[in-house]
Amino acid sequence: MRTELQYREPKSILNKGTGFLSGYTHSLNPYGGCAFACSYCYVRGMPVSLFRQQEWGSWVDIKQGAAEVLRPQLRTAKKKGPVTIFMSSSTDPYQPAEYKEQVTRSLLEAMADEPPDFLLLQTRSPLVARDVDLLKGLGERVRVSMTIETDREDMRKLFSPSAPPIAARLRTLAALSEAGIPTQAAIAPLLPSSESFPCLLRQATGRVCVDDYFNGDGSGGKRTQRLGLEELYRKHGLSEWYHPDALQLVIERIRGEFRDGEWLVSQEGFEP
Template sequence: MFPQRKNEEGINVNVTFFSRQPKTLLHKGSGFLTDYTHSLNPYIGCSFACSYCYVRQMPVSLFRGQDWGTWVDIKTDAAALLAKELQRAKAKGTVSIFMSSSTDPYQPIEYREKVTRSLLAVMVEHPPDFLLVQTRSPLVTRDLDLLLRLGQRVRVSMTVETDLEEIRRHFSPQAPPIPARLRALRELAAAGVPTQVAIAPVLPSSEAFPALLRPLVKRVCLDDFYMGDGSGGKRTKRNGIPSLFAELGLEQWAEPDAYRLVYDRLLRVFAEDELFISQKGFAP
């Protein structure tokens, strides 16, 4: 992991930023996202630099020549382009959007650049039939005004892989702290924004984890390295994740059936129809 030194805006000074003029923003949903008509990524690259991110093993990262997490491309003039593409897509039929599939739309640079906010503003004016906002950042609460205007057309999916901060720091030291994410969920729910928790990927957690989530959401999605990395766990192994579990003496949590332990714990406080596994949990 590269060092994390932040400026006054909370942006890691070791991350290099580039401007990029995209030719298109809406991409056809495929593979894991076949339930969506389109995916939408406000940025390329992600400064959260999570160790288990499957994008590390994709061409966009492998051929970059820079370590994943040390660079981010900022998509310029994105709102104007989305307005055109979204109107064309809506004219053809139903539009459902997954934001984002290969970056976090609320990573720290969003504080300054507001690309994601500008895209939400476009979607308020030209609403898709459904929008899922996938993030692990409390910054999402900044855009409560826009999310509320989208009403039931939007769902915010907050990644909370564990309730243990020491585990979070081991696997994703540059990602937001777990307590901050839980506070954001509480704020979103209190305001009336549809939400869910994504325990994705499943990391070691305590028996108290489900009870911690119960007051915050009525919908939980579980996903692990084997179901969710798009290669049956091969990308995860190439990222060296098994060794990270081994360093903690928690190799059993890296097994394909580890998610069942968390699922069974969740069933003690959640109804079965409030729990979803992998792809179904992210579907519209």
């Protein structure tokens, strides 16, 4: 899919943390839209996507000058109390446009000067490793949460064909962990996987968060249902994975590799 890039000049960049992200003071999205175009992305059904009247993944807004907007906002927010930031809630901060535009890197540079109390960096892209210098500078104030929904490439290609390969994500997560950067694997949303999946994750990180459509889409699965995902699962003989019981199956497998406290479920795993 070809992605149309448009440039915007935001007047504000920090948004109040609400709903699923109510544990954070703010969320931050360096881009609008997302070229990874995952079939299960809840943003597909949100106004930001529906009002655009373009296929999800076919457009991305570049927030020019985002770092200059962030700096005074961050200083003001810190005067009011602790600042915790979730980046990002409705886009991937390291999607392909970031290679050239470097909006996310500029935001991290701003945070290096005015560190928040905590930053969770949510991505599925190996490009995050480019910014290891800035991430190391934030120390324990940051956690990189790498989305790894499955260990099966056939499932990745079925549900998110434009997203980076699973093996590349695992290598990146392991490299970040080795560099001393706090990390976690986010099995979110969980996709059909093999019994050896937790073993692969254990080699890359010491923390796992697992989530599904019924806990993580903010509506008990109703928003995801409107996306037509259930039919996709049925069509490919995967209906048993589109069910709350699948979460328990994966948790039992995770328990074989991770101790209590090293694995968390849904919202708890994304909290500051």
